[in-house]
Amino acid sequence: MDAFSSSEEKIFKAAIDLFCENGFDGTKMQAIADKAGISKASLHYYFRSKDRLFKKVVQNLLSMLITNVTGEIKEDTCIEELLQKLISGYFDMFRKFRKQTFFVFAELVKHQKLLADIIQGIDKIAVIQEILLRLQKEREKGTIIAIAPEDLIINIIAMCIYPLMAEPMIKLIMSMSDNEFEQLLNRRKQVVTDFTLRAILVRS
Amino acid sequence: MDAFSSSEEKIFKAAIDLFCENGFDGTKMQAIADKAGISKASLHYYFRSKDRLFKKVVQNLLSMLITNVTGEIKEDTCIEELLQKLISGYFDMFRKFRKQTFFVFAELVKHQKLLADIIQGIDKIAVIQEILLRLQKEREKGTIIAIAPEDLIINIIAMCIYPLMAEPMIKLIMSMSDNEFEQLLNRRKQVVTDFTLRAILVRS
DNA sequence: ATACAGTTTGACCAAACGGTCAGACCAATG
DNA sequence: CATTGGTCTGACCGTTTGGTCAAACTGTAT
Structure with missing residues (x-):
């Protein structure tokens, strides 16, 4: 139960990459899941919604x-x-x-x-x-x-x-x-x- | 049959505004139609697809x-x-x-x-x-x-x-x-x- | 009136979207 | 072995998306 489990880390890195490449509207949850190599449902398990994930990404980068x-x-x-x-x-x-x-x-x-x-x-x-x-x-x-x-x-x-x-x-x-x-x-x-x-x- | 009929002009101006405000992915065809005060089908009558409309907008602005x-x-x-x-x-x-x-x-x-x-x-x-x-x-x-x-x-x-x-x-x-x-x-x-x-x- | 080309639309479609949920999986603990 | 709690997913849902189409509506020339 680390702050960053392996899956959570993979998701976050994939999210950073894709958000940077395509912006908020241009990035689809399914694409993040694919890049991270996990299911779309797991995305919502770790980060409740697209907005929350996005906010964390922006915060982290800033x-x-x-x-x-x-x-x-x-x-x-x-x-x-x-x-x-x-x-x-x-x-x-x-x-x-x-x-x-x-x-x-x-x-x-x-x-x-x-x-x-x-x-x-x-x-x-x-x-x-x-x-x-x-x-x-x-x-x-x-x-x-x-x-x-x-x-x-x-x-x-x-x-x-x-x-x-x-x-x-x-x-x-x-x-x-x-x-x-x-x-x-x-x-x-x-x-x-x-x-x-x-x-x-x-x-x- | 002007190069810019009234409707075409209204559509184009609305498209410029919304694309500038929300980007390509953030702009919905229905939103452009609403702002221009015409039906969505008319959008596709004048500009065949979203990509074509987008390209013309970028070209015009650039x-x-x-x-x-x-x-x-x-x-x-x-x-x-x-x-x-x-x-x-x-x-x-x-x-x-x-x-x-x-x-x-x-x-x-x-x-x-x-x-x-x-x-x-x-x-x-x-x-x-x-x-x-x-x-x-x-x-x-x-x-x-x-x-x-x-x-x-x-x-x-x-x-x-x-x-x-x-x-x-x-x-x-x-x-x-x-x-x-x-x-x-x-x-x-x-x-x-x-x-x-x-x-x-x-x-x- | 009729015919015709350009314009406009409501109704519709398949696909994609963000999000949910019951249940499967998997270690660790008793 | 049984239970428990965290992890993970396939199937599904309601909505929205870009795009289509036949039909209705214009004006204008015949």
Whole structure:
């Protein structure tokens, strides 16, 4: 009677995969059961309804995405290194959990009512707050220009996340091949870091 | 026997609204019929199947979004004004057609197979090409730093579009109220313009 | 009036959907 | 061996889904 028996785990993993791939409405309970290798009735045995299963999946992914950005940002690292690590961390995570990220974004917009319920199950948003504070300090120190930390972080996340979410659009509009696009992604961390540092660093 | 009879138009508009709101799987034919004020059978009379109707909707929106960014970019405007107008244009459009943009992004990722069919029905992607060329020129002139025009445009679009698509996430992570977020959106054009110009302008 | 092509619909269909339930299965305990 | 409690399922249910079709309804030209 573990919190995660083998079957429950298999179901949950299958549900994550399929929900991320096809969204809430596009995912059928039978498909989850098939992928998990159990009967549809067992689904309802472990998770009472589709909505409950869905909510748990979203909660799990959101929590994972938020807490995953944490770590290794010490107080004594200079602003350049801080931003570089931040960008690198965000980009790698978004690239690794591409579909999951897009899924959470999309479904959170559609089912805004669920958000209130989901928030309570999530622990740490403190990491971001920490970074916001550090940026505020740097600004007072005069190493970076006057910019609201929120604006700066949004800019950074935007530049990291957008190419990953907009791949088909970018390829279409820019007439890019798969190869060219992959090159673009590979140089992306450097591009965003340079761009950001040039934008906010106060030069002597 | 117009290309758009009154009924056909009503159906198409209803379809756009509902598809944008609920996605492909979340939109039911009966709901479209109800919203258009006609019978479900009439839907199939004008558009043979749900897939065909869906494809036409995506095609129409994608074409609209792409061609809508055009206009008023003359050759003699300086780089600062060019970027400011570009950012302003993108941001206003994305803000105006927020749901449509998100919808096209999401469904284009899911149904990547349809993209090949859809591309053929779209005329002008030339506007972007024009801007890419102009940026290349400025770079050679030495007014802006060495950055691939594609990277620059992606950065700009990213910073414009991301806050609009990630509203719930941002509010959650940054602990923002509706009011604070609206303020953030209102200053966004200025923020992105300043940020971008500082990042790419060669200073004397 | 009649004929005709385009439009619109109620009634209908097979398939798929989320969900239920009685009962089979299976270890572990007495 | 018998009982018990958790696990698992085939069969089933009511509803909803995308799609069809013959028939009714328009207006217009003959």
